[in-house]
Amino acid sequence: MIADIRTDGWTAHCIWEHSATVRELYARRARGEAEEMVCAAQAAELLAPLVSPGDSLLDAGCGSGYFFHSLKRRGIPAEYHGIDAAPSLIAIGQRELPRHGLSADRLKVLRIEDLDGAVDHVLCMNVLSNIDNFHRPLERLLKLARKSLVLRESAKNGAEYRYVRDAYLDPGVDLSVHVNAYDAGDIEDFIGARGFRVRRIADRRSGGLPEMVIDHPHWWTFFLAERM
Secondary structure (H helix, E strand, C coil): CCCCCCCCHHHHCCHHHCCHHHHHHHHHHHCCCCCCCHHHHHHHHHHHHHCCCCCEEEEECCCCCCHHHHHHHHCCCCEEEEEECCHHHHHHHHHHHHHHCCCHHHEEECCHHHCCCCEEEEEEECCHHHCCCCHHHHHHHHHHEEEEEEEEEEEECCCECCEEECCCCCCCCCCEEECCEEEHHHHHHHHHCCCEEEEEEECCCCCCCCEEECCEEECEEEEEEEEC
16 A cells, blocks of 8 residues: 655644634734733733843744734833744734734744744743643743743643543544643742742632633643743
8 A cells, every 4th residue: 555644744733723713813812803811911910020121022832923912012122022833823923913013024833842042031821731741842941031931831739631632623623632730839840940930820810710621621820930
């Protein structure tokens, strides 16, 4: 039998490339038409006292780059850059955000594993809970951060790992995704061992209670890490 070996496996199996609902929502967010996410507002407020004029900020897993609006409306003087592994979401931001003052070249299709360099501040929200584990990508983000990292993930006392079918994708798409809740103490220890002072902060949206996302519980928690 003839082999069928292709190189588009990442995109073909990326759940964020298979949801018209998500693309429509992220387009409205990029245009500034959707209500600001509570977690985006909280992240911006955490960053505000840490950012000095001219500081750079990387939004890792930025979707369409809509966090740029949260910075802009608060006058936070960060040079915004966003990366995401989903090409269709980055394309939305590159199309919509220039009219709001963000150059299209500030948004790049990039996985955390392929990232290198340095920025002053790193933001990562709702990303690491949907991959196999947090260690390697979080270490990469910490290496990048000269000053601070703001992290929001599903975290609680005691880890739980799930790999489940996402029932909210486009019709006919059958893909699974990691829905992990990491041990909050493990995350704090991991960050602290890499030269950061870390604080665990209650998530304003969920109030510390589990929130159901794609029918599975998420214990949203913020971690604010400042380099010592």
